[in-house]
Amino acid sequence: MTPRRLYGRFALAEAVTWALLILGMVLKYSGISESFVPVFGMLHGLVFLAYCAVTCLVWVDLRWPPAVGLLGLASSVVPGATIPFERRAARAGLLMGGWRLAPGGERPRTVAERLLAWSLRSPLLAVPAGLAVVAAVASVLLHLGPPVPRG
Template sequence: MSPRLLYRRLAQAEVVTWTLLIIGMVLKYVTHTTELGVRIGGMVHGVVFLAYALVTVVVAIDRRWPVGTALTGLASAVVPYATVPFESYAERRGLLADRWRLGAGGEAPRTLPERVVATGLARPLLAVVVAVLVVAVVAAVLLWLGPPVPRR
């Protein structure tokens, strides 16, 4: 899958999961009907959020985004519905491509992050398994830590 298509799909998935979470929050805090929407929508959104963040880092390394652009891409996942406008911005600025720069037949990696990305692109099945495990472990740790609690 190309960086352009992967990034677009995850940006759109973030919008869908934000919508699920917001609906869940309305059901919990406004109508006081159920908190099931927050539990399910929140978990799904959290997993997609982590996947979007991981792919943002991978695409930023592959395409050599400036650090500020990469941070803006990461921050766009925090603001509801901002991933799609950021993805459009990245597309207009030529920051996305149909081919991986560090993929087969592409440029040789020069830095450690580029070597990690190139290794993942050379072994996509292994990279997907590792990415899923990373997202699962981070999600599990965050669930274990629990929601933020206001200080008294």
């Protein structure tokens, strides 16, 4: 899977889960049901964290300038903004080509590049490890409490 395809899928998933969370809030505040917000909120939170992780992986591999990487991360905060960001990045050629650090590619130099190169060499280990990291971060955030104080 190319960086462009992977990034496009996560950008779409992040936007869709934003829409589901907003739908859940509409249903809650219109008095229909409050039960959708926790489900859609958790789903969106997990996809949000995964999108941020994928943004960092693509940023490292494709050597995005810091401003582009930070804008990619910031686009996840605005509902639906990940899709236009991904499309602009693709049009600008920022998602071109395969994985630079894949086996047979460039030799990694930094710690982040070494981690990404290992992930590309060992996807059957890297995917569960990435899911575990996302779950751990989500657990810590849940323990800290909701993003908006209750009451």
